[in-house]
Amino acid sequence: xxxxxxxxxxxxxxxxxxxxxxxxxxxxxxxxxxxxxxxxxxxxxxxxxxxxxxxxxxxxxxxxxxxxxxxxxxxxxxxxxxxxxxxxxxxxxxxxxxxxxxxxxxxxxxxxxxxxxxxxxxxxxxxxxxxxxxxxxxxxxxxxxxxxxxxxxxxxxxxxxxxxxxxxxxxxxxxxxxxxxxxxxxxxxxxxxxxxx
Numbered sequence: 001x002x003x004x005x006x007x008x009x010x011x012x013x014x015x016x017x018x019x020x021x022x023x024x025x026x027x028x029x030x031x032x033x034x035x036x037x038x039x040x041x042x043x044x045x046x047x048x049x050x051x052x053x054x055x056x057x058x059x060x061x062x063x064x065x066x067x068x069x070x071x072x073x074x075x076x077x078x079x080x081x082x083x084x085x086x087x088x089x090x091x092x093x094x095x096x097x098x099x100x101x102x103x104x105x106x107x108x109x110x111x112x113x114x115x116x117x118x119x120x121x122x123x124x125x126x127x128x129x130x131x132x133x134x135x136x137x138x139x140x141x142x143x144x145x146x147x148x149x150x151x152x153x154x155x156x157x158x159x160x161x162x163x164x165x166x167x168x169x170x171x172x173x174x175x176x177x178x179x180x181x182x183x184x185x186x187x188x189x190x191x192x193x194x195x196x197x
Contacts, residue, residue: 002057005077005086012075012086014046021046021071022093025125027079028100028113032060034170038096039064039072041168045093050075050082079113084121094131094161095122099172099183114141116148123154126190131161135185137176142184154196155188162187 005012014023022045026035029049039047049072051057057074064072077086083095100113114134122132132155136142149155162185173183 002061002074002076005075005082006052011088013088014091023048023091025092025095026050027095027097029060030056031171032056032063034096034098034168035072036060036063036067036069037168038165039069040067043071045071047072048075050077050079052076052078080118080121083118083125087125089124090127092125092130093127094133095126096133098135098170099137114145114148116152119149119152119155123190123196128190128192130190131158132188132190133162133185135173135183137173137181137183149188154191154193156191157186158189159187161189
């Protein structure tokens with residue numbers, strides 16, 4: 001099922017009775033390889049795949065139906081709005097943001113999703129101890145992430161927190177790996193600070 005959250009100010013509520021299951025969120029699920037494999041690996045978890053491209057989401061929905069993945073729900077949403085107000089607070093155990101558009105040109109840098117604004121909003125939906133999993137093939141973007149996140153006391157590096165999904169890849173990542181390029185992954189644990197709401 002695809003839930004349409006674009007252009008709305010409503011909070012998305014999980015299906016009744018499933019709100020206690022651990023939740024994984026794939027921000028920008030694209031063609032769906034990672035989110036489909038994630039849902040298959042962890043059938044006891046709620047898995048959300050979010051993207052703004054409805055055509056992509058429809059294809060992922062068909063693949064999920066063929067694989068009979070009852071724990072996967074798709075959200076058509078803008079990622080910044082999704083974490084800012086559309087998901088319930090403290091509802092996500094692990095958020096995956098894998099190979100987002102790096103917008104490498106200097107004049108386009110303000111279009112990048114990963115920013116201090118996004119990171120500060122993301123902590124609203126993460127449970128205490130929740131994980132942010134990041135990957136990119138663009139070295140300058142990776143360096144920027146390390147610099148930004150290093151200044152935020154509520155995120156502590158913990159790469160071991162993604163060991164159970166280290167073998168899962170996105171379609172985009174497989175393309176880059178096929179060309180001999182590295183795609184580094186990193187993970188950060190959300191540690192609430194005094195005053196966090």
